[in-house]
Amino acid sequence: MSRRLEVFGVDGIGEIHAGDDLAALIVDAVEHGPDELVDGDVVVVTQKVVSKAENRLVAIDPDDPHAHRPLVAQESVRILRRRGDLVISETTHGFICANAGIDLSNVARGWAALLPEDSDRSARRIRDALVHRFGIRVGVVVSDTFGRPWRRGVTDVAIGSAGLRPVVDLRGTTDALGRELMVTEVAVADEIASAAELVMGKADGVPVAVVRGVPGDWLGEGSVVGDLVRGSEDDLFR
Amino acid sequence: MSRRLEVFGVDGIGEIHAGDDLAALIVDAVEHGPDELVDGDVVVVTQKVVSKAENRLVAIDPDDPHAHRPLVAQESVRILRRRGDLVISETTHGFICANAGIDLSNVARGWAALLPEDSDRSARRIRDALVHRFGIRVGVVVSDTFGRPWRRGVTDVAIGSAGLRPVVDLRGTTDALGRELMVTEVAVADEIASAAELVMGKADGVPVAVVRGVPGDWLGEGSVVGDLVRGSEDDLFR
Numbered sequence: 001m002s003r004r005l006e007v008f009g010v011d012g013i014g015e016i017h018a019g020d021d022l023a024a025l026i027v028d029a030v031e032h033g034p035d036e037l038v039d040g041d042v043v044v045v046t047q048k049v050v051s052k053a054e055n056r057l058v059a060i061d062p063d064d065p066h067a068h069r070p071l072v073a074q075e076s077v078r079i080l081r082r083r084g085d086l087v088i089s090e091t092t093h094g095f096i097c098a099n100a101g102i103d104l105s106n107v108a109r110g111w112a113a114l115l116p117e118d119s120d121r122s123a124r125r126i127r128d129a130l131v132h133r134f135g136i137r138v139g140v141v142v143s144d145t146f147g148r149p150w151r152r153g154v155t156d157v158a159i160g161s162a163g164l165r166p167v168v169d170l171r172g173t174t175d176a177l178g179r180e181l182m183v184t185e186v187a188v189a190d191e192i193a194s195a196a197e198l199v200m201g202k203a204d205g206v207p208v209a210v211v212r213g214v215p216g217d218w219l220g221e222g223s224v225v226g227d228l229v230r231g232s233e234d235d236l237f238r
Numbered sequence: 239m240s241r242r243l244e245v246f247g248v249d250g251i252g253e254i255h256a257g258d259d260l261a262a263l264i265v266d267a268v269e270h271g272p273d274e275l276v277d278g279d280v281v282v283v284t285q286k287v288v289s290k291a292e293n294r295l296v297a298i299d300p301d302d303p304h305a306h307r308p309l310v311a312q313e314s315v316r317i318l319r320r321r322g323d324l325v326i327s328e329t330t331h332g333f334i335c336a337n338a339g340i341d342l343s344n345v346a347r348g349w350a351a352l353l354p355e356d357s358d359r360s361a362r363r364i365r366d367a368l369v370h371r372f373g374i375r376v377g378v379v380v381s382d383t384f385g386r387p388w389r390r391g392v393t394d395v396a397i398g399s400a401g402l403r404p405v406v407d408l409r410g411t412t413d414a415l416g417r418e419l420m421v422t423e424v425a426v427a428d429e430i431a432s433a434a435e436l437v438m439g440k441a442d443g444v445p446v447a448v449v450r451g452v453p454g455d456w457l458g459e460g461s462v463v464g465d466l467v468r469g470s471e472d473d474l475f476r
Binding site: 002003004005006007008009010011080081083088095096145148150151152153154155156157166167185186187188190191192194195197198199200201206209211213214227228229230235236237238 | 240241242243244246247248249318319321326333334383386387388389390391392404405423424425426428429432433435437438439444447449451452465466467468473474476
């Protein structure tokens, strides 16, 4: 019998404001919702609400189409490409994405949302609150929407995690024919973020989802910045 | 009430051999399995079994660690990067991936599996068989495991599709605050492939999975090569 996964949004989170205790709001929403959390669940939280709760909001001139430019420069350690108003840069965390991940949509007019300062720490805080409240093992992923080279469209990836091994190493295991596997490290945190996006949508206002049914041994130590971000020495496209 | 997704593997497909009617085997496995297909399901099939069934297998010298090199050259239209034995190239389909997607794992020793010649056509064949047999709307995704720049670990992406809009355009819709969304095109076929990978594993021999619960309007016309592959004129990293 193969694995079975359930992915569902957590309703009732509501609009998030600067200073809100996001972890407590998620706990509340779970407690008042139809689904209890169970051991081994992975809770995916979008960057938008994390950035808002952590007050990573910056006032910008709503009539200046280039108002985000100095913010992009401030949040970047390295510019990779520039085309018109689009900048692909490396953020202070080590992420490579458009406009340093700065968000102008789903934010009130005249405001921009920066990425969380330390998105793994953001995930840890939420995880600690969930573990404390419910007394079960859960993983937490903070997700964001990134473009990629070579392929159209955006997908959600993990920018922070806690209680989950972001990359699961299958090295040394053998495939169905007994050969040693060659491609071995699966970025499960990114795949979980993508799966969650399928129930969140972009405009539906569902900022938290649960992915239920991943193998128990995927829960464990690790962080996105430590395990999922590729070092430049190791990268062929920087 | 937010969306709810179920993702599960289809058991009982068994080992695939050259010339097998993969679509018929999937139909059989569904008919003998515990889960019927329902209208709106997306069936994800890994490249490995598609390539085997379509006899995209090539004999190689099992003792030559560089035996795949001429195959990579043959399957590529453009080399982007080379480091040691690793080649990042653009395939004849337009995919950019390692070693032209040629697979040496999960294939018998002494054989390499090339990508399907036309992976969207492969998806269409399977979809046509499923629609013909069950009389419902289903989408089909052919998935493969690609690395990416900047991030460690591999994820599954779509290399072929049928009956599914690979990129869903949210342009013109507004976000929860009534602002027009800026990032609008979501590569749902890739997110569906990633979600399916979470139940397939690499070594478990579950080559087919079902993703149930995507919005009905995601089913429709489109192809991965036509809609998801970014043209080089439009790409900052080629």
